[in-house]
Amino acid sequence: MAKCDQGYLCEVCGEEVDNIRVSDLYLRYVTGQIDAQKLLGSPERHLRCNPVVAQFIVDDAFESAVVEGPFNKSELDADYVAQQEELMTRGWQRLQELYDISESVPVSDYPLPEFRGQD
Numbered sequence: 001m002a003k004c005d006q007g008y009l010c011e012v013c014g015e016e017v018d019n020i021r022v023s024d025l026y027l028r029y030v031t032g033q034i035d036a037q038k039l040l041g042s043p044e045r046h047l048r049c050n051p052v053v054a055q056f057i058v059d060d061a062f063e064s065a066v067v068e069g070p071f072n073k074s075e076l077d078a079d080y081v082a083q084q085e086e087l088m089t090r091g092w093q094r095l096q097e098l099y100d101i102s103e104s105v106p107v108s109d110y111p112l113p114e115f116r117g118q119d
Contacts, residue, residue: 032115
């Protein structure tokens with residue numbers, strides 16, 4: 001495959017991030033952590049390659065991630081954990097939805113409603 005035919009490469013494992021469903025970069029975008037101007041220049045990772053974030057996705061369709069050490073959510077403030085679980089789960093669910101419709105939705109409409117138009 002020509003280099004220009006590849007998608008984003010994961011900065012952790014070096015493999016291609018196949019689609020938006022498994023993208024840490026787009027999860028950060030839809031949850032308001034980065035703006036659209038930073039999408040092209042920001043590092044990409046598979047969600048599985050960033051377990052510190054992935055551990056907050058709580059959905060039966062997502063295999064739970066476990067973090068060893070001080071960043072394990074069991075070591076964090078319960079209110080913060082609840083807030084992050086709600087946000088990251090909603091963000092991940094939005095990515096699943098976008099996977100099928102992304103060609104018909106402008107990138108500016110990808111974020112969760114409360115984060116749209118913040119660029």
